[in-house]
Amino acid sequence: MIELSKVTKAYPTWNGLNVVLDALDCSFDGRTNVGILGRNGVGKSTLLRLISGTEPPDSGEVIRRAEVSWPIGFSGGFNGSLTGEENCRFVARIYGADVDEVVGFAMDFAELGEYFQMPVKTYSSGMRARLAFGLSMAIEFDVYLVDEVIAVGDAQFQRKCQAAFADRSDRSSVIMVSHSMATVRAYCQRCAVLEDGRLHWFDSVDEAQRMYEAG
């Protein structure tokens, strides 16, 4: 269960304040997969960061009664001079998870072979993404936050990512922001369009599509 009440967020720009979220009220029940559509720059990623708690709102409140993930696939938190394993250990510790279990899962999932024991700065971007994805699947979250990308890597690894989500669907839910209709349609039961700092809710993806595409 996640509740946002009167959440406002604005960023200073050269032309005054850019109000990204304007007294937003909404709640996520933690069971339904929710997709949030919006054009580039309307504040989808900002909304996700507020839900995850990475950023505080300017005013209003975000109440989390569930374990919420960081946006999936985010690999900027890795320290390049530490190995893949050491980075996983760090994240497992700060989430209070069983360190060995998390490391074992992430290692099996990411399929990096010997690279798992090498500094992350030696990784290709694809390998980083696989490690980041494996790590987010290794920790049991109630709600997974997804920024655009639900699957990473080559075709075979993407199938593995999708299977991992399907496997979790009875225990966890997804909040996804995207500008792609197809991804939202594949995963989400409920859907909203973010526009001018407000969310417009729709019971079906089709209705949302009509508004989204009408602009």
Add this chain to the structure above:
Amino acid sequence: MRGIFIQLEVIYALLIREMKTRFGAHRLGYVWALIEPVLWIGTFVVVYYVFGHQPPPGTTLIAFLVTGFVPFDLFRDASAHAMMSISGNKGLLFYPQVRPLDLVIARVLLEAATQLTVFTLLMGGEALYIGQLHVNSLLTTLAGLGLAAGLGAGLGLLFCGLSVFFPTVERLYTPLIRPLFWFSALFYPVDLVPTVARKLLLLNPLVHAIELVRYGWFPSYGARHIDPSYPALWILVMLFFGLSLERVARRRLELS
């Protein structure tokens, strides 16, 4: 309560991570922490020898220099690393439970542990060499080191907060710190400084921390002029402004 528990776990995890990043890259990583103070102390042993100076009464030369350089390094490295803790770790703030303050705390703790080890090794080595060890009050010495660490934490946190708003302060730091090498009673005792100059010297809170380390270590070291509450006041004031800035800074950080 749960909040405090999580924060302790975060700081512990950061501590291990910092330790591996700082020292883990080379097999001799930890030895580097010893090399710098040993080189400085060696230099000043030579200087004392060349000029025919004697160490202050009641002290031996190497131990006297160690009580100056180790607290100074502790202050300098803790503040420098604390100041850079946000700019060097921005990606970590993406994890909601990691606050800028945790980064600062972890770095200061690691520095304190490192310098305490250096202090123990150098003093232990010296005691083994001359074959005796008399410590006046170990707690007083530790309190002095604690004050040096606190001053480093306060200054580092203050600069860390300021650097979010004015990135240039990171460049002001080095020219600001450098003169302290000469004005912190690192390699001379405060009691030998002429009265007028001593009054100025005692305005530097680090002098009080360093002299407290010496007063605690040497059984008959005169430290008539020091006042531990003076650096403590500095620490409180710097922490107050540093912590206030940290709260504001968190909102200003761009994390994308």
